[in-house]
Each structure stands twice: as C-alpha cells, then as structure tokens.
Amino acid sequence: MSDSGSEPTRAADRPAAPARLRNLPTRLLSLAAIHSDRRVNEELARVDARKWHYAVLAALDEAGPASQAELSSRTRIYRSDLVAVLNELADRELVDRAPDPADRRRNVVTLTGPGRRQLRKLDGLLADVEDEVLAPLTPPEREELTRLLTTLVYGRGRNG
Amino acid sequence: MSDSGSEPTRAADRPAAPARLRNLPTRLLSLAAIHSDRRVNEELARVDARKWHYAVLAALDEAGPASQAELSSRTRIYRSDLVAVLNELADRELVDRAPDPADRRRNVVTLTGPGRRQLRKLDGLLADVEDEVLAPLTPPEREELTRLLTTLVYGRGRNG
DNA sequence: CTCAATCGTTTGTCTCACTAACGGTTCTGC
DNA sequence: GCAGAACCGTTAGTGAGACAAACGATTGAG
Numbered sequence: 001m002s003d004s005g006s007e008p009t010r011a012a013d014r015p016a017a018p019a020r021l022r023n024l025p026t027r028l029l030s031l032a033a034i035h036s037d038r039r040v041n042e043e044l045a046r047v048d049a050r051k052w053h054y055a056v057l058a059a060l061d062e063a064g065p066a067s068q069a070e071l072s073s074r075t076r077i078y079r080s081d082l083v084a085v086l087n088e089l090a091d092r093e094l095v096d097r098a099p100d101p102a103d104r105r106r107n108v109v110t111l112t113g114p115g116r117r118q119l120r121k122l123d124g125l126l127a128d129v130e131d132e133v134l135a136p137l138t139p140p141e142r143e144e145l146t147r148l149l150t151t152l153v154y155g156r157g158r159n160g
Numbered sequence: 161m162s163d164s165g166s167e168p169t170r171a172a173d174r175p176a177a178p179a180r181l182r183n184l185p186t187r188l189l190s191l192a193a194i195h196s197d198r199r200v201n202e203e204l205a206r207v208d209a210r211k212w213h214y215a216v217l218a219a220l221d222e223a224g225p226a227s228q229a230e231l232s233s234r235t236r237i238y239r240s241d242l243v244a245v246l247n248e249l250a251d252r253e254l255v256d257r258a259p260d261p262a263d264r265r266r267n268v269v270t271l272t273g274p275g276r277r278q279l280r281k282l283d284g285l286l287a288d289v290e291d292e293v294l295a296p297l298t299p300p301e302r303e304e305l306t307r308l309l310t311t312l313v314y315g316r317g318r319n320g
Numbered sequence: 321c322t323c324a325a326t327c328g329t330t331t332g333t334c335t336c337a338c339t340a341a342c343g344g345t346t347c348t349g350c
Numbered sequence: 351g352c353a354g355a356a357c358c359g360t361t362a363g364t365g366a367g368a369c370a371a372a373c374g375a376t377t378g379a380g
Contacts, residue, residue, distance in 0.1 A: 020222065067358080074178065078336095106345095126184065137312065240328090323380085349353090
C-alpha cells in the first residue's frame, strides 16, 4: 500500500481543486471549520468531553448559575439538544441541575467543584488545539483572522 | 408575540456569549461556516441544487471528463457519497455517466450542455450569496479573509 | 495464474442543526 | 379566580454531512 499510515488525508497533499472552488470563501470556511471541528472533537474525546460541554461549563463559570433556556441562548445549543448535554455533565457531576423553587418551570444549573476543575483542564487542552489548527498562520495573522471572523459572526459591534 | 417575523435568529441580536467562547477561533470558524453553509444551501435549493452539485459541475468544467474516483478527490466528496450526487445530476441530465471502455471498472462522467448552463447559473447565484455572507466585511477585508483561510486549508504553498 | 489494488456501489454510523409537539408551570386579561 | 397565552424542559424525529466497512467486478503486477 502506498499509504500505510492512517493519516487523515491532510488538506495540503491532494490533487488540485478546481479554481472556482479553491477561491470560494464559503467553501474555504466550510473546509476550515470541518478540519478544526474534527481536531477539537478528537482531542476533547480523549478526556471524555465534547464541544458543548466546554460551552456550557464556560457559560456557567462566567455568568453563574442559569436556567436551561438561558444557557441555550448563551451557548447557541438548541434547548432540545441541551438536555442530553446536561445529562452527560450531570452524570459526570460537573454540573448540578435542580428545579428552581422561584419558578418551577425552570431548572437551575450550577457549576460544581469538579466542573470548574474540568473547565480549567479543557481550557488548556483547547489552547493546544487552537495552536495546532492555526499553526499555518503567524501570530498577527491569527489575530487578524479572529478579528475578521468576529465581525462576520457578530457583525460590526461598537467594539469592532 | 415579540417576534412575529420568522427571522432565523440572527447572530448579532442574542445575549452575550461567554468571552471564552466569543474569542475562540475554532468556534468562530464553526459559527461562520454554519451560517454560510445554510445560506448557500438555502439559495441553491431554490434552483433544485446542492453544494455538491456545484462542486462536481465546476470540477468537470475546469478539468474535463473524469472518473468518479478522480471527481471524489478533486471535490473532496467521499466516493460513497458521490454516487448519490451523480445520480441526482444524471437525473437532471446535467452530466452523463457512462462506463469507460478503456477501463471497465471506471465510469466516465461528462458535463452536458444543460449542465454547463446550470453551472453558469450557479456561478451567479453563488456570487450573490458570497456577497451577502461577507457583507459585514469591506472588500479588502474579504480578500484578506480569503487569503488567511486559504493558507489555513491548503497550507503555505509557494504561491501563498 | 494468483494476489493485490482499484473502482463503483450499498449500507450503516455518528454528529449536528433544526422542527414539532407534549405536559407542566406561570402570567395576563377579564 | 379563571381561561388562555406564553414559557420551560423534555422527547422524538428529520435531513444533511462526514466518514467507515465491505462486496462484486475488473485490472495490473509478480
């Protein structure tokens, strides 16, 4: 076999893509995101976590306990999908989910000690993956990319 | 109801995301790609097409007839998934798929007249979507973004 | 001639974004 | 206070995309 290693078929080495596709920003965005997402998920899987876990833990750490609806809109996880994520986090005892006595429709989700510790761990892990994924770019380029993507996603806020 | 229009919940108007998420390049990439992909697919759906249709048509237009394996590596569509895409394109008579007499394992896929016409149409359509998606950026910013993404996806080629 | 590789195809898995609906709770208008 | 609207968590399901595994047919190499 010409390719005995199980290399995930890197972006760089395959035959030339059609110029039209190669220069299409929307396609570049897709390809970059696919690769980046995959690496992130692979690494997180090694510590029994997923992207959404990080999102929820970070949201709780930064804004304190919240209802699921609140978490949903802060993390952009659909409230239907959030249920499973919270189940997983609660199973691992990284968050605590209890009915809100003040409004019994709601649950109050709270970060636990182990949750906070796991968050720190994921912080470090993600920093490494970011570094790897952005490796082809110089530090100023990375900053510029972040800035441009921020504008793209959040619009030109007063702080843009 | 506070929101009678069926707006797809734009990026800009929702509550603040946690700073950690907001600044995470991999996440920004995901979010940008999700939005961009959705817009592209929505618009293509209006003319009974999908992203992959465009990719295949463009590849055929630029490099001439090809086998499915070749198309697969040029467009990055998995060869298993390519089957369905080619079925759809063949149903619409945008491509012609015939066994290769020189190597009977292969099929030769060829762009038809209507296929070429459809490609032109999609070219225009996509240009519009690109414009819409990149609207928050100035023209030089768009170029810079494209450049950075290209480096990210294809590595630092000698033409980078 | 045998064995490995290639090609198209089928089938299936997993994740993700997203919709719809349900039972329970709270809020509002009357 | 009471009916109906709005909100909340939850379940179930859809459709697409990325990807793995295997199979029959064909071709190429030793």
